[in-house]
Amino acid sequence: xxxxxxxxxxxxxxxxxxxxxxxxxxxxxxxxxxxxxxxxxxxxxxxxxxxxxxxxxxxxxxxxxxxxxxxxxxxxxxxxxxxxxxxxxxxxxxxxxxxxxxxxxxxxxxxxxxxxxxxxxxxxxxxxxxxxxxxxxxxxxxxxxxxxxxxxxxxxxxxxxxxxxxxxxxxxxxxxxxxxxxxxxxxxxxxxxxxxxxxxxxxxxxxxxxxxxxxxxxxxxxxxxxxxx
Numbered sequence: 001x002x003x004x005x006x007x008x009x010x011x012x013x014x015x016x017x018x019x020x021x022x023x024x025x026x027x028x029x030x031x032x033x034x035x036x037x038x039x040x041x042x043x044x045x046x047x048x049x050x051x052x053x054x055x056x057x058x059x060x061x062x063x064x065x066x067x068x069x070x071x072x073x074x075x076x077x078x079x080x081x082x083x084x085x086x087x088x089x090x091x092x093x094x095x096x097x098x099x100x101x102x103x104x105x106x107x108x109x110x111x112x113x114x115x116x117x118x119x120x121x122x123x124x125x126x127x128x129x130x131x132x133x134x135x136x137x138x139x140x141x142x143x144x145x146x147x148x149x150x151x152x153x154x155x156x157x158x159x160x161x162x163x164x165x166x167x168x169x170x171x172x173x174x175x176x177x178x179x180x181x182x183x184x185x186x187x188x189x190x191x192x193x194x195x196x197x198x199x200x201x202x203x204x205x206x207x208x209x210x211x212x213x214x215x216x217x218x219x220x221x222x223x224x225x226x227x228x229x
Contacts, residue, residue: 082131089118119143167227
């Protein structure tokens with residue numbers, strides 16, 4: 001074979017091989033770009049999961065997905081609410097649901113405000129309302145009697161009314177009687193007397209939890225043994 005002809009053949013072979021490698025590289029680059037875009041779309045699909053996607057992936061129908069979302073929303077709402085029972089000298093006594101962080105004044109407003117014979121200064125209206133608590137607004141006559149009874153005890157008056165039907169009246173009882181209650185030692189008995197001296201008579205037995213050191217667990221032991229009548 002002539003040398004010139006052989007050189008031409010080799011030149012054509014190299015030219016074809018070069019074009020082939022370029023085509024292969026282009027195809028590989030296109031495949032890599034397609035794979036990257038496909039992953040990106042898949043990632044976006046995971047982020048924006050629709051109710052149809054949820055149903056397809058979990059086997060649940062769309063209604064179940066929506067019910068699950070509503071249940072979670074309801075739980076969040078319940079966690080930010082509190083329920084109180086407001087009674088006594090208010091226009092519409094009853095159980096009310098209030099936003100978390102509400103004050104006694106908010107509960108009073110929900111119940112329609114004071115009645116004309118209410119002792120408007122008997123409760124601290126700026127106090128935070130506690131979930132599950134009873135807020136009792138006394139009448140003017142009730143507040144007056146409670147104050148007189150408390151003053152009588154403080155002035156050394158008779159303790160014959162410390163007990164009411166076998167229950168300890170926390171508005172009247174002295175230290176010795178209070179110390180007969182479970183979990184009440186001398187320091188807590190004195191704290192109860194100091195509280196009612198400063199703030200006035202207790203409007204309900206639950207109010208004893210306002211005394212420092214008496215929490216829900218202590219109150220549960222006392223509630224069947226005390227009264228404010």
